[in-house]
Amino acid sequence: MRINIVIPLFNDWEALLLLLQKIRQTVAPALYERFAFLIVDDCSATDLPQQPDQVGQSLSILRLYRNVGHQKAIALGLAYLADQPEQYPTVVMDGDGDDLPTDIARLLETSAQQPGKIVFAHRSKRHEGLLFRLFYEIYKNIFRLLTGKVITFGNFSLIPPQLLKKLAHVSEIWNNYPGGVIRSRLPYTAIPIERGSRLAGQSKMNFVSLVLHGLSAVSVLMDTTAVRIALFCVLTAGASFVGIAVVSYLRFFTQLVVPSWASYLVFSFFIVILQAFLISLLLIFIVLSYRTQQHFLPAKQYQDFIERVDAIYTVDTPATVH
Template sequence: MTDQATAQTDRTYIVIPLFNDWEALSLLLDKIRETVEPSIRQKFHFLIVDDCSVSNYQNLPTDTGATLSILRLWRNVGHQKAIALGLSYLAAQPDVYTTIVMDSDGEDQPEDIPKLLQASQAKPGQIIFAHRAKRRESQLFKFFYLIYKTVFKLLTGKAITFGNFSAIPPGLLRKLVNVSEIWNNYPGGVIRSRLPYRSIPLERGGRLAGESKMNFVSLILHGLSAISVLMEATAVRIFLFCIITAAISSVAITSVVLLRFTDQWLIPGWASYVVFSLFIVILQAFLISLLLVFIVLTYRTQSHFIPAKQYGDFVERLERVY
């Protein structure tokens, strides 16, 4: 057996970002113990990334896996950044292993962990994501999620049908944490990294306890952060849209001017109003294009946050539970 294969099967790290969701985490660990076979579960090493919670756990199950540690952060950085910090901490260790990323609320179902591991072992050179074959959210949420996927596809040219629930092979972990874009959005960062990935269909579960910390504003910001990591592709598409809009407006202005001097039935002043409106559209398209050029040039020249190199600034301590 090769070293890589040994690293894949020897142990499995499970990174779980958390903010005040200790009750849900406790229920999640219980569910893992109930649904995952002991032969698989005994290889689990849990890393809970505590995103500077204002509360602490009362008790946690101590027989779910091999070890459970809590990575305490100095400040609240948000869900996506907490994932990047947890992965960076593991990548900095002498040995790396297959790593599962999952949420603490139970919507990522524990019984699907073996399916991710099996898919990862079948394709050891790829990051495996859980594609949501069936969701349990409200119809309103599903409607806005469909809008988000459509807008993401139009602006970036990429399809995104998965979230954080994933399996990272050891051979890609250290490469991934050197991708600056995972700091803003983990799935989007993987897409931007051009590291090989694929998704498998898995059903989304329900929250085990408490209420989601995500409100409407948070969901919008989460969607924008995913789009922002593919900013260059987005900027090019918006730039092309502005050029097409300006070209159509120019043709329309020419047509209106010709009609104004050839057809006497046009209402006086109507042609001037249309030409002025279309000229404003062209001016706005030009200004947006100019702004996009400056944004892309600034983005390319500025230094970026590399999680693998700077994660230590955010880590307070590692607390071993068992």
């Protein structure tokens, strides 16, 4: 059976060519001959520097009108494949080499053992710098605190054919693909897989990008996040009320000498209560607005972003660049 490989890409053509070579060198021919590559070109400023060697059944490039970012490019690629006459197992992976081609076989094995589940790669070992790994751990802990969910995986995954159309109708994958899967309640699992190293060029993920990525993941679980923040505000207001009660009791019902700064402390407690109330009120309006507004549905609106589809090669034709 054919296996679709979706690779979002922005100016990383050199790494893509090296990845195709690595697939030919490290993946069993019986497997990689089933691969049909769909490169989602996120409006790159450059193009393929050379004609790629034929690897797998086909290689097509989905050209976008504008740059939409990594996560949205994945959503558009999945929506495009979901709109085809037939659906096949679909692998989402990066084109820079961080996702090892040999691990596709492990994703397929797990999918065969647990059919009907999306299989993610849980990163058992990372090769980024210490600072990046530190902030990534902070991000995972904040995500768990705000949403009650554990996210230990990224984009590298395998989607069974029967879930592809359903996933394309999940609006949340437009903001964050892994978070959207969690929000969709579609069945998924994760297996430990070591992260590879970039094949060429420099990573575009910096501190700002990591923060934006984290915020986009949290945003898809806005309801849960808002409730947890509101509960924290209620607890904070309750603690402030207790503080005011204790200071008032000591001042009016005991003989203890209350220091002069106690009045400032009471005033500070009132400020905390007011802020907690305003934050809770703001969260209510945000959640209500989020629930009533119309969300982007990749399955229905993906064509608005597609300029064209270039068929670079297929099993029946020689490699040509359009």
